Each structure stands twice: as C-alpha cells, then as structure tokens.
Amino acid sequence: MRMIHARCLSAARIAISASLLSLAASQGAVAQTPPLTQGGTLNWAFILRSQSLDPNVWSGNSDVAVMRQIYDPLIWSSAPGQYEPGLATAWTISPDGLVYTFQLRKDVTFHDGTPFTAKAVKATFERIADPATKSLMTGAIGTFESAEVIDDYTVSIKLKQPWGAFLANVSGVALSPVSPAAIQKFGAQIGQNPVGTGPFMFDKWVGNDLHLKRNPTYNWAPAMMGRTGPALLDGIVVKEVPEASTRMNALRSGEVNLTHFPVLSQLGSMETAGFQVIRIDQPGFAWSFPINITKPPTDDLKVRQAILATINKDQVVRSVMFNQAKPAFGPLTAPTFGYDPAVKSTSTYDLKKAAALLDEAGWKLPAGGTIRERAGEKLKLEMIMFDSGPNKAISELTQAMLQQVGFDVTLSVTNYPAFAAKVADSQYNLAQMRWSALDPDQVIPTMFSSRQITGGGQFNRTRIADPALDKKIAEAGASTDTALRKKLYGEVQMEVMKNAWLAPIYDDVWFWLAQPSVKNIKIDLEGRPLFYVMSLAK
C-alpha cells in the first residue's frame, strides 16, 4: 500500500517511514513503541494566517491544513482511490452510479455539543449549492442534485450524472460537515468560529496566532490513524510566519516545533543539525509550463516539441530545487491515481533535436545571429509567471535555456492578480500550472476541457479545444469503473505529451520540518499534517 511517499532525510528517516507505513498498513493496530507522551502544546509555523475556517465555503491553501484538524470527512482516503470509514461507517452506490447512501456513526458530536446526524450532511451539500452561501467550493459537489435524510443516521446523495471523483471529494476537507447549530448562531462569521467534529477544536485568536485545543470527547478516529480516543497533544498554536528564513530560524531557536515551505538550500544543514525533514510527493498536476496553442509561434507542433526538447528539467531540479524534487514527465505527478508511467518515454532533453525541429518549421538561425527568424520574423516567445516560491527562478533558467537554441523569450514575472489577468487575455506562449489533487478528475477536466478556456477559472491554459478530448474527459469523469478511468486518463496524458501541450518540469513536493521532540509525524495524502497522532517528547 502506498500511503505517503515520505522520504525523511534525517536520522529519524527509518523510524518515521516505518511508523507511517505501519500506521497505514496496520489499519488499526497500534504499532508504537515506546508509548507516546500525552500533553504539551505544539507550535506550528504556518506560511499564512487562516482567513476563514469554513470548509464548505472556502479552502484557501493556508486553511485546508488547519481545517483538517477541526473537521472530519465522511470517509478518509488511505491511498489514492481507496477509502475507509470516517464519520460514515459504510456507503453504497446505486447501480446507475447516481445515488450514494451513507450510514453514519451514532456516537459523534460537534464541538458545540450538538449531535452529528444525517441532517448535518444534507445541510452541508445544500449549503454549498446555495448561491447565497457564496461558496467557492461548488466544484467539490460536482453534479450534486439533492440530498435526502433517510433516517437520523442514514443519508443519500443524488447526483445528476455519474461522477467518478465523488468519493475523492467526499474524503476532502470541503465536504466535511460543519455544525448546523453553529452556522445558525454565527452566520457568515462561522469561518472565524469554526465548529466541526475533529480531534482539535477552535480555542481563540491571539493576534495572528490561532489556538486550537484537544477535543476531549473525540472517539471516532479512522482506522488509518492507528489509535483511538482524544488526541495526544493538549493543543496546537498555529503561528503565521510568512518569511521562509524566519520559519527556519524560529525552528532553530525552538520557538516553533514544526514548519513547512522551507528554504530549500537550508534543508541539508537543518538535517545535519538533527531536525526531522519529511518529504511528501504531492499528487496532482505537475509544476508545468502550459503552452498556448492558439498564439504563434506555439500554434506549431514542431515549435512546441522544440521547447520540450530544449528544457533541461534535471538542471532545473538540480539548481533551483536543490535536488529535492523529481523531474515531471506528464501532466500528472507520479503519486496521482491514474498516473501513466508511459509518459516518461515522451520527453527527452535533446538540443540537436530541438534545433532540427525549428529548422524543419522554417525558423532558421541567420548568419552570425542568435535569434531564429522565418521570413524576416523573429522567433519570439512570451512567458508569463507569478512570483511565488521557485517560480521566478525556474522561469529565468528556462528563459536562458530557450535562448540557447534561438528563441527570443520575453519573461514577465508579476504578482498573482496581474498574472491571472494576462491568462484571461491569452497573450502568452508559456504560462504556469501546478495543483494538488487526489484524483485526476480534479485536475484533468480543469486543465484541458474546452469549457475552461473562457469560462470557469480559465484553467485551460493550453487553450486546447478538442471535442474528442472533451468527450474522453467527460467519459472518464462519469465512470465509476477504476480500470476504465485509469485507461482513459492514461490516454489523455499520452495525448497531451504527444501534442506537446505542456512542458512538465517537476513533480511537486512538500516539506515538513520538525524538531526532534515531535514524535510520530503523520502527513495525509495531500501533504497536510495529522496532529491527532503526533506527540511532543518532554
């Protein structure tokens, strides 16, 4: 079973990997020796202050990891495409794939003491669907039509069309039930006063520090956690530390116990100093340059293929990512459900081939010149990028690589809103994409469906509009047959690479750094920590 591909770089590597695997594989067996310490408050340095902790309305990047501790899903995803009971003890799918019926636990209460029943599940779906909620998570309910309370502990969800990724979404944070009584009480302010069923509950805000405390009545942990009862930690303080080097320093000074998004170049020295470094390969969409096929010169397949042959991913991984990531070969990252390893054969770094392709396309190097031309026109590329993490460094390096074979690359690095505006204008040859997701259905339709060219979030940054591709994507999305979905998504991946619609660079990886005192670190499939099982050595 591939729970989490966690590569720990420190001395604690074997111990942590072993505990992760044993936790995942034992499905309920407590595999901890020596016994974990009870108590203590863990300080967690987080990149951004949580803006709203209402999972049904918003799941900002900064908030999902926090909401994971406060809310429980109906089902948990223990491995890509595999689910186990959470707040629901069992579920059935009607033969036509339209009705999902969930049996719920009868012993669950929300943090405000109100009982968790089928009504809360129905309310969750209806709340997201209601325009007045202003939910940004409507994608998570997909083809939802209606919810029906069969009895207090049985609820059925009816879909308009079959949807293969429904369970993946049910296991996510967005569809976790929020206390209906608390929604009534706090209204739109529920995001600042979260009330769920999870192992930790909201305590207070102190400045930008969010204090969570243990839920003393918690007794409904999923089997994959490997233990039962309330959490071991007394509480968690989520501290907003936006600057990467300050996060590293706060870990060094002992002011925080755990952090993420490190300074990559410092990972080695942190490891030497005895800190735990945990690496989580992210499922989802690889860090890539989608290539706009509607804007010359990248409307020409040969030019796109030349771009792919020019980019030396290994060098990017080496010099920008300090060898802490793996090169990507297709739109999906290796740990994603449905990833087709055959994509590896499609991209090779070959400057001679790139030059030959450009020559074939009519773009020739003029005598003594460095920029290729065709009928007096220069071979120009517009690359747009937003400044975040390694984006700027990667695009600058790629710009230099492309210039080697005779492209004239204009790079525009801006903040995110300006980047989004440029995407909407379609005035680029190369843009950027990266997305964490458990199921290909959460990324493939968004990135390659023609609906996303002018509509939605305009995530189809390749601007490909192909009815046959749309049909295949729709078929894969509607199917609940795992083998068929894998086959169809495999075909889509190969088609993307064969047509050079995007230049994949690296499979995204998230890092968690902890002091040696943090024990039993467990991270979920999407790279969010599960504090329920963690403890602090005294």
Add this chain to the structure above:
Amino acid sequence: MTRYALWRIGAVIPVLLGVTFAVFFMLHVLPLDPIQVMITQTSSGQAPSASATEQTIANLRRELGLDRPLYVQYASFLFKGLSGDLGISFRSHQPVVDLLLAQYPYTIRLALAGLLCAVVLGTTFGIIAGLMPGSLVDKFLLLVATLGIAAPSFWLGLMLIYFLAIVFPIFPVLGVGRPEAILLPALTLGLPGAAIIARLTRSNLAATMKEDFIVTARSKGLSRRLILLKHALPNVLLPVLTVIGLQFGNLMTGTVIVETVFSRPGIGRLGVDAILQSDYPIVQGFAVVLATTYVFVNLIIDLAYMWLDPRIRYA
C-alpha cells in the same frame, strides 16, 4: 492656534476623499478581476478542486456587488464609510473595520517603538558626532549612519535575527508575544530613520556650535553642558521634529516589511496580502487608515512645532 488647528483638522476631509477616490479608481482601472483571482488562487495548490462554474462566478459577482456601475460602487463605499462601515472582505467575509481594528494596534505599537529607536539613537549619536566634528568618532558614526540609510530593512531584520536570536540567543525570532520581542523589529524599523536623524543632528549641532550666541554663552563662562542643553539643543532639535513627521510615513510603510520578516500582525501585512488577492474592501480600508494616520501625525507635529517655536506661534 485653535483656529489653525481646526482648519488643519478640517483639511483632513478633502485629503481622505482624494485618497479614497484615487485608491478606488486605481483598483478598478487595473485590468484585474477579483473574482477570477479569488477562484483561481483558491484552487491552485490544494484539493479538492474548486473548479468554479460560470454560475458560481456570476453569483459571486452579484453577491459582492461587483456587477454594479463603478460610480454606484464608489458612492456606496463612501456612504457606508461615513457610518464606519468599510465593507466586508471578499475572502474571509469579515467586516473590514474589525480586521483593521484587530491589526492596527500592532502596527501603531511597532511604528512608535521604531520611532523611539530612531529618535533616541539618532539624536544621541548625532550629538556625539556633532560635538567633535572631524574626529575619528565622527567619521565612524557618519559611516555607520550612511550604511544605516543604505541597508534594506529586509536584510537588516534577517541579520539582527541571525546574530541576536540564533548566534547569541538574546531575543526571540518571532517579533510578537514576549514583551522584549518588539525590540528587534523596532530596531530594524527605526535604524534607517536613526541614521537620517543622526546626520541631521550632527550637521545642525556642528553649525550651531559656531554661532555667535554660543560664543557669547561660552565667553560668559557657562559650562559646556549648560551651553549644549540650554542653548544649542533647542535650536538643533527643532528641525529634527519635521524629519520625525516625514519619517513617520516611512515608518508606517516600513512596517509592511518588518511585520513580514518578524511575523508580527499588523495592517501592513493585511493590506499587502489584500492587494495580492485583489480583496478590494480591505485595500480601500487599508488606504483610508494609513492616510488618516499620516495626516494626523503630521497635524500633531505641526501643532507641536507651533508650541515649541515662538517664531511660528506669533507669526
């Protein structure tokens, strides 16, 4: 003096109107779509997907009032603003006033602490250098002051953290929590101002010490100490007050960087995050608060100037 003060307070209104107008239209002139930013930024890098439908987008636009004509949006912002309602954040759905009020005290505390650092360090070193112009001490302090003006506060903050919180663990890395935690952020914020004040104090003092009235005081046999405190400094420090007023604006904007480096709460961070997320109501509220603070601090400086300098008072 009262009339002047009232006139100055009254002048705040057109300034604020101008600021809100400029910020509002600047936001809307930019080719940005807050809804687009909201749904794409929300979705990138997380699961489950928020592949918002066209319906969601249209609903959001309507619910947030962004489908109304610009002048209606601006008028609504102004009228609500008069009753202390600066709108609701697009993202967190919290009232902007609450968000700003929660963060403002942190920024003001930091700005005042930074100002204190700037004034104390600046005048002290300025006086020391000014009393011995041309000496080695003077040259050394001048060099330090030049570096102080040139050093980016981002770098300065990280260096202070490295040396005073990691190598010599005297202060905490995070600039909030323990009472002494504000010292490093305040120092980072105040040092560039201190350098400017030090240079100004030094040159003023060096010049003043050559003035006739000082020579007279000296010939009367007054002690060096008395000459400095009673005769020289009141003349030297008055222009420093003007610089403090101007510096306060720099300090307020400097808090944005210092708050980030030291992980302190504050309206600077709130404002910059809002700009990066196109959360218009917060950006507008942020601009109003920043402008109001700046205007009022300069008003106070002007009034203090009148009180301290009889030449202005009786003019």
